[in-house]
Amino acid sequence: MTVRIGRILAAGAGLMLLVVSPVVFAGEADVVAAKARKSGDGWHFDVTVAHADSGWDHYADAWDVVGPDGAVYGTRELLHPHVDEQPFTRSLSGVAIPEGVSEVTIRARDSVHGYGGREFTLQLPQ
DSSP states (O other), X not given: OHHHHHHHHHHHHHHHHHHSOGXXXXXXXXXXXXXXXXXXXXXXXEEEEEOOOOBTTBOXXXXXXXXXXXXXXXXXXXXXXXXXXXXXXXXXXXXXXXXXXXXXXXXXXXXXXXXXXXXXXXXXXX
């Protein structure tokens, strides 16, 4: 009797998983790599983001370059889902970093959870 109830509960749990929207499983956007270099108009960043984009309802929609004091120096808006391109790398140029700042944090955002995934701390080359 106990075994049969266990099987019934397991089957019911499996059915409940099928009913839940896939948006729930996409999670938060993670920054998995980043590079920076000084350029003529400021700093240039190449940032790689991983996120289980599921379409327009849930996708990584931006990443930020953030200073040690929490100031946002630059934001790269991501204007469409990258369902078939994971992880993906996008660039941002012309980022003004104040003199004396030697380290920044890159964070990503998705359209459902906002910020909260894995961040990447980057030492700026001298």
